[in-house]
Amino acid sequence: MEGKDNTNVDKNNKYDRQLRLWGDHGQAALEIARVCLINATATGTEILKNLILPGIGSFTVVDGHKVLGEDAGNNFFLTKDSIGKSRAKVATDLLAELNEDVNGDFLEEDAEKLLDSNPDFFSQFSIVVATNLCERAISKLSNHLWSKNVPLLVCRCYGFIGYMRLLIKEHTVVESHPDNTHEDLRLDRPFPALVQYCDSLHLETMNSKDHSHTPWLVILFKYLQEWKKQHNGEVPKDYKERNLLKEMLKKGMHRNEEGILENEENFEEAIRSINTALVPSKSSAFWIMARALKDFVENEGEGSLPVRGTIPDMTADSERYIQLQQVYRKKAGEDATKVSQRVQKLLQSIGKVGLISEHEIKTFCRNAAFVRVVRCRSLVEEYDSKSIKLQELIPHLDDEEQDDAVFYVLLRAVDRFYEEYNAYPGWYNDQVETDVSKLKACLTKLLQDWGLSLKIKDDYIHEICRSGAAELHTVSAFIGGVAAQEIIKVITRQFVPFNNTYIYNAMKQTSITLEL
Amino acid sequence: MEDDWSGRWNHVKKFLERSGPFAHPDFEPSPETLLFMRNVCKILVIGAGGLGCELLKDLALMGFRNLDVIDLDTIDLSNLNRQFLFRVKDIGRPKAEVAAEFINTRIPGCNVIPHYAKIQDYDESFYREFHIIVCGLDSIVARRWINGMLIGMLKYENEELDQSSVIPMVDGGTEGFKGNTRVILPGITACIECTLDLYPPQINFPLCTIAHTPRLPEHCIEFVRVLLWPKEKPFGDGVAIDGDDPHHLKWIFEKSNERANQYNITGVSYRLTQGVVKRIIPAVASTNAVIAAACATEVFKIATSCYLPLSNYMNFNDTEGIYTYAFEAEKKENCMACSSIPQTFAFSETDKLKDIIDYLIESPAYQMKSPGITTSVNGKNKTLYIQTVKSIEEKTRENLKKTLKELELVDGQELYVADPTTPNSLTFRLNLGSKME
Numbered sequence: 001m002e003g004k005d006n007t008n009v010d011k012n013n014k015y016d017r018q019l020r021l022w023g024d025h026g027q028a029a030l031e032i033a034r035v036c037l038i039n040a041t042a043t044g045t046e047i048l049k050n051l052i053l054p055g056i057g058s059f060t061v062v063d064g065h066k067v068l069g070e071d072a073g074n075n076f077f078l079t080k081d082s083i084g085k086s087r088a089k090v091a092t093d094l095l096a097e098l099n100e101d102v103n104g105d106f107l108e109e110d111a112e113k114l115l116d117s118n119p120d121f122f123s124q125f126s127i128v129v130a131t132n133l134c135e136r137a138i139s140k141l142s143n144h145l146w147s148k149n150v151p152l153l154v155c156r157c158y159g160f161i162g163y164m165r166l167l168i169k170e171h172t173v174v175e176s177h178p179d180n181t182h183e184d185l186r187l188d189r190p191f192p193a194l195v196q197y198c199d200s201l202h203l204e205t206m207n208s209k210d211h212s213h214t215p216w217l218v219i220l221f222k223y224l225q226e227w228k229k230q231h232n233g234e235v236p237k238d239y240k241e242r243n244l245l246k247e248m249l250k251k252g253m254h255r256n257e258e259g260i261l262e263n264e265e266n267f268e269e270a271i272r273s274i275n276t277a278l279v280p281s282k283s284s285a286f287w288i289m290a291r292a293l294k295d296f297v298e299n300e301g302e303g304s305l306p307v308r309g310t311i312p313d314m315t316a317d318s319e320r321y322i323q324l325q326q327v328y329r330k331k332a333g334e335d336a337t338k339v340s341q342r343v344q345k346l347l348q349s350i351g352k353v354g355l356i357s358e359h360e361i362k363t364f365c366r367n368a369a370f371v372r373v374v375r376c377r378s379l380v381e382e383y384d385s386k387s388i389k390l391q392e393l394i395p396h397l398d399d400e401e402q403d404d405a406v407f408y409v410l411l412r413a414v415d416r417f418y419e420e421y422n423a424y425p426g427w428y429n430d431q432v433e434t435d436v437s438k439l440k441a442c443l444t445k446l447l448q449d450w451g452l453s454l455k456i457k458d459d460y461i462h463e464i465c466r467s468g469a470a471e472l473h474t475v476s477a478f479i480g481g482v483a484a485q486e487i488i489k490v491i492t493r494q495f496v497p498f499n500n501t502y503i504y505n506a507m508k509q510t511s512i513t514l515e516l
Numbered sequence: 517m518e519d520d521w522s523g524r525w526n527h528v529k530k531f532l533e534r535s536g537p538f539a540h541p542d543f544e545p546s547p548e549t550l551l552f553m554r555n556v557c558k559i560l561v562i563g564a565g566g567l568g569c570e571l572l573k574d575l576a577l578m579g580f581r582n583l584d585v586i587d588l589d590t591i592d593l594s595n596l597n598r599q600f601l602f603r604v605k606d607i608g609r610p611k612a613e614v615a616a617e618f619i620n621t622r623i624p625g626c627n628v629i630p631h632y633a634k635i636q637d638y639d640e641s642f643y644r645e646f647h648i649i650v651c652g653l654d655s656i657v658a659r660r661w662i663n664g665m666l667i668g669m670l671k672y673e674n675e676e677l678d679q680s681s682v683i684p685m686v687d688g689g690t691e692g693f694k695g696n697t698r699v700i701l702p703g704i705t706a707c708i709e710c711t712l713d714l715y716p717p718q719i720n721f722p723l724c725t726i727a728h729t730p731r732l733p734e735h736c737i738e739f740v741r742v743l744l745w746p747k748e749k750p751f752g753d754g755v756a757i758d759g760d761d762p763h764h765l766k767w768i769f770e771k772s773n774e775r776a777n778q779y780n781i782t783g784v785s786y787r788l789t790q791g792v793v794k795r796i797i798p799a800v801a802s803t804n805a806v807i808a809a810a811c812a813t814e815v816f817k818i819a820t821s822c823y824l825p826l827s828n829y830m831n832f833n834d835t836e837g838i839y840t841y842a843f844e845a846e847k848k849e850n851c852m853a854c855s856s857i858p859q860t861f862a863f864s865e866t867d868k869l870k871d872i873i874d875y876l877i878e879s880p881a882y883q884m885k886s887p888g889i890t891t892s893v894n895g896k897n898k899t900l901y902i903q904t905v906k907s908i909e910e911k912t913r914e915n916l917k918k919t920l921k922e923l924e925l926v927d928g929q930e931l932y933v934a935d936p937t938t939p940n941s942l943t944f945r946l947n948l949g950s951k952m953e
Contacts, residue, residue: 010789016594021692022797037801042577046805053597053801071571076573080521080624124739131675159531160813160823179835213729318779321731397645447710459537466536470527473577474813477570481805485693485834488802495693498837506813507538509697509830511840 040091046480049073159467162504185307216270267514306335426468567652570808663708685741709853759794
C-alpha cells in the first residue's frame, strides 16, 4: 500500500472523516491537547474513548479507587480480571490501546486529596473532566481551576438522567460553522465594484443563450435598481412588495415566438432568491469585541462588516460566474487588508507585533458575522442561593411536557442527601422507602433556601430513589458522546459549546440546556 | 450464571427489580427480567460500522447476551477514528467478524454471532428469530429493505394484527454532528416509508452544467468522473473507477485541476476529489456514540418494559450547543409499505413506459432506484421492463419508448413493481385518462 511509510498520509486517511468537519487546523489543536479525567467511571472512560479515537495529544486518569464488581459490569474499559486492582491503571491501559497516536498516563490517587496536597497538578491540562465527584470536591476543584483559567467539565449519570456542567470563564469562537446562514450579497448596499460589474452587462441586448445564463445575482441587482428608482431608493419592505418585484422579474423573461415563456432557470432562481437575498446586511453587538473590526465597521466599512467573499452556486456560464465571484472575493480581500492594517496598528501600540497572522485575520473577517463568545457563570455563583439564576429553572418546574429541569433540582437535593448521610438515596434495596422521605426533606430544605414556595411532585422523588445512583451504560455512553464533543469544541475553538448546564432525560429522549 | 460475578448487574438490576412512577404500565419488577435478557432475548444488529460497534458494546453491557451482527463490509483505515473495535492489524478483515471477536473476548458470557453478508442474503426465516432488530446503517435502501421485510412478516387474523408477529425495529442514523433515533413498531407506528420525505433527495449536478458551464470545483471533478473517464479509459477499457485506488484518484484529481484551471475555478483539492468520487459523509466518534446509546436505551426499554419506549423519533444536533427534539412521526394513510390501501397512478394512453419508470424514481413518495415492471394479461405474466437482469433489460428496453396504448395497457390494469428498496413487489393500479397534476 502506498503511504504506509509516511505517517502524515496515514493520518490523513485515518482521520479523513473528521478532518472534513474541523479541518487540519482543528486536528492540530486536538493533537496538542492534554485532557485530565477524574474517576474512571463508565461515563469517564466513554468520554475519553471518544477523545482518544479522534486523536487528542494525551490523557491522564486520576482515580484512587480499586475496581469493584459493579464497575467491571458497566464499564467497557474494566474487566472481570481487574476487580480489586487500581481503576486508574486498568482503564488507562485499555484506553491507550485504542489509538497508538495518543499518550496515556494515570495517577492512582484520590482527586480530592490530590487537590489538597498539590492543586497545581490540575493546572497543567487543556481541560479537566470530572465524573462522580461529590459537591464539596467539585466546588473546591472548580474554584481552583476557575482562578487558573483551566476549563472544567463536570459530568454525572444518575439512573436515566445525564447531567453536564461546563465551567469556562470566556471562550471565543471564530469558526462557529452555523448550519443555515444567509448569504452575504450586499444587494441592499452594493459596493462600487459590484455596481460596476453589473452595469457592464446589458440584459436588453443579450442573445437568448447569454440571457438565460446570466447569474441571478446580476439579474436581481438590475431589477432592484429599477425598483429603487420607482420607490424613492427603498428596497422592497414586505411580502407584498417582494411579490411585486417577482412580477417585474417574470415580465423580463424571454418568450418564444408563440409567446410562451422560455425555460430560463436563472430567472427562476432570481425569483426564488428574493426572500432570502434581501435580508439586510447588519452588524450585531458582539463585533465590538474585536476592536479592529469595530473600527473598520465605523470607518471604511461604513457601518457594514467586511464582505464575506463567497456567493452561492447559480445557473450561469462559467465565465461570468467566475467574474462575479472575483468581484466579491476581491472586495473581501480588500476589506480584510483594511482590518489587518488596523490589527497591525493595534499590535504595534501594545508592543505585540506578529502575534496575529494574516491568515487568522482573513478567517476572522470571513466569519465576522458568526463570531461567538461563551461566558459561563462560575459554580460559586450557581451554588449561592442569592445568585443562582432561578428564573431559568422556575418556568420548567411545573411543566409536565418539558420537565427535564426538575431533575436538576432533584440532583441538587441528592447532593444534600449525600452530604448528610454519606450515601445516595435508594442505594440499598431495603432502604428505598425510608430514603424517599429523607430525600423529600432535603428537597424541601433546598427549595426553602432558594426562597421558592412551589411544590415538586413526589413522583420525581420516588423515581430518583428507584434509580439508587445506578450508572447505566447506555446513559453513560450518551453523555460520553456529548461530553467528548463539547471538549472538542473547547479545544479546537470551532462550533459553539453549550452554556452552561445540560440535562438529558433518557426516559423520554429529551434534553434541556439551562444557564444557571 | 457461570460467567457472572458478584455485583456485575447491580446497576441494571435497580431498574429491573424496582418499580417507579414513570415505569411502563405493564412493568412488573422481577429478577426474571434479567434472566429473560440473558437467556431468551435475541437481538439483531444490522451494520458493524460506527453505530454497530457502539451498539454491540452498549447492548452487551446492558445485559443482552444473544446478539447477531450482520455487515457486508471489510475494515478500512478511515474507519479507525470511530469504529473502536478495530485496529490497524484488522484492516481488510470483515467488520462483523472482528467486532464479534472483540466483544466476545472483552465481555464474558456474551455470544455475538457474526454474519459477513448482505441483509438481502437472508429471508423471513432468519429475521423471524429475533425479538428486536436494531439498525446502524448508512444506506437508505438497506433501511427500506429491512423495513419492508418486517412489514411483510406481519400476520393478520380477521384484519386484526397478530401482535406476536410484530418485531420492533430501532433505527439510528448519523451524518457529521447530526443524527436521529427512531422506534418503529411495524404495522402499528410510522414506518420508514411513511416518512420517506424526511430523507433529502440526493443532489446530482445537471449534466449540462458539468459539460458546459462548470462553476464549482465539484463540477470539475464530476466532469472527469462522469465524462472524461469513460472517454479516455486511463486504466484500460472497461476499468471502472475504484475510489480506494490511489492511482485512480490521482488521475481524477489532476484532470479535475486541469479543467478548473481552464475555467479559473479554485478549490479543487485531493481531499475534495476523494469526497466527491466516494460520496464521503463526514463522521465522528461522538455522534455515533450518542445515537447508538439512544438506540440501545430504547432496545432496553422495549425488552424490559422498564419505561415506555420513545414515541417515536428523536433528532439530535450538537453543532451549536446540544439540541435534541423528540416527536411522534405519523403513519402515512396510504403508505406503500404498511397500509393496505392499493397504490394507484394516473397516466394517459400517450404516456410512455419510461414516464412511469421516471415517476417511480423521481417522485418523493417512492424514490425507487431501478424499478422493474411486470403485469398480467389474461392470467399470464408479462414483463414490461426489468433493469436489474442484463439479458432481460436488453429484451425489454424497446418497451420504454412505447406508449401505454401501444403496450395494450388498459384502465384499471394492475402493474407489479419490483425494486431494490423493498423485498416485496408492489401492486399499482393504473388509472388511465386523467393525468396527475
